Amino acid sequence: MKTRNFLFLLMSVAILFTACKSNDPEVKPTGITLNKTTLTLVQKKTETLIATLTPTDATGTITWTSSNTAVATVDNNGLVTAVAAGTATVTASVNSLTATCEVTVESDGSYDPAASLTGSAYYPIILDAASSAKVQSKIVADLRPDEATKFLYVWENTYTAGTATGPNFYGEVEGWVSLVVGSVGWSGAGFNVQDATTIDKLADITANPTGYYLHIGIKSKDNAVHVIGLDGQSNVKFALGATAFNDNGTLIEPLADFKRDGEWHEIEIPMTTLKTNGLLYASGMGTKNVFWFLSGGVAGTTLDLDAVFIYKK
Known part of the structure; x- marks a missing residue:
């Protein structure tokens, strides 16, 4: 009888010990x-x-x-x-x-230019006539300069005209936007749209940004950092380069970079990212610089841009 009681006691202790172990608190990381x-x-x-x-x-x-x-x-x-x-x-x-x-x-140095012309909706800012014809039925709002209500303004003569000869981003011999930083000590320019009807069509992009991208064709042989900005009801700006852009003490962080080999390269930034970073389009915004850029103050710095548009894949 005593032996049976002793074994029962041992079993009870073992069960109690096991139960205590299973309830040990998790170790929190430090x-x-x-x-x-x-x-x-x-x-x-x-x-x-x-x-x-x-x-x-x-x-x-x-x-x-x-x-x-x-x-x-x-x-x-x-x-x-x-x-x-x-x-x-x-x-x-x-x-x-x-x-x-x-x-x-x-960058792996490769891109397929034709792929960016197979989307479902386009808002062109820089796009040659031949490439535009391929997406004409899909253009929701044409933001390209027309010298009536849409303009490319160089701010305070800070850029001079560069050389836009040879094949553009899509291989067309139709030119592109080529600007060279002058001797003023800073640089800036923007695509300004004053047509309210056109501007209002941008609202759909940030209302449902999934699938939309900002597409930029760019080339350079120098290592200059550039700033790109998009204005809306609230704005966004970011650098293109290996480091942040110092704008009078304010550091603008890069979102992308490209190989500096003098050849065309493609940059695509999701509009979801730009919305997260502050961009908001809305109806009734009025006149806006829908796409603007800075290239610093070093004279001779060249900015070559082509195939700039927002599109939905």
Whole structure:
């Protein structure tokens, strides 16, 4: 009888011990690190970042985010995909802890010009006649200068005319916008639209921006950083280059970059990104610079632009 009672007591203690172990609290992480703090990828390539929690027995759900999905995306497993040339910060977070990796995406040097003329809706700003004819039935609002209510204004003679000869972005011999920074010490120009009916048609883009992209054809041989801006009811601006643009002490961060080899390159930025960064179109906005740019104050810096439009893929 005593033996049976003793065995029963041992079993009770074992069950109690097991129950206590199963209810042990989870170990909260005190730190998080990534296997890489910098990462360089060629466009369209992928790499997985690995997050480690401390202490080693800590548990928690890791959330992954990218500061610039137009350049690089990251999934729930830390898989980074290079989308377009530029820089982005990938962040892994758990609770209030974070770790970051600075991602640089380099262009693979390839693009298919014809692909950007197969969308379903277009808002052209710079587009040659031959290419325009291919999407004519899909143009929702034509923002190109007509010298009546739509203009390209160079601000205070800060740019002079460049040389726009040879094939443009689409291989057409029709020219493009080529501007050279003068000797004033700064530069700026913008496509100004004064037609209210045309301006109002932009409202649909930020009302439902999914699938819309800002398309830019650009080429250069120098490493100058340029600024691109779009004005609406609220505005957005970003740099094109390897570093931020210093605008009188205000740093404008880059969203993309391109290879400086004197050849045409394609930049596409999702309108969802621009909306997140502050752009908002609405009815009744009035006169706006729908697309403007700065190139700094170094005389001789050249900006060559073509195939600038917003379109829906």
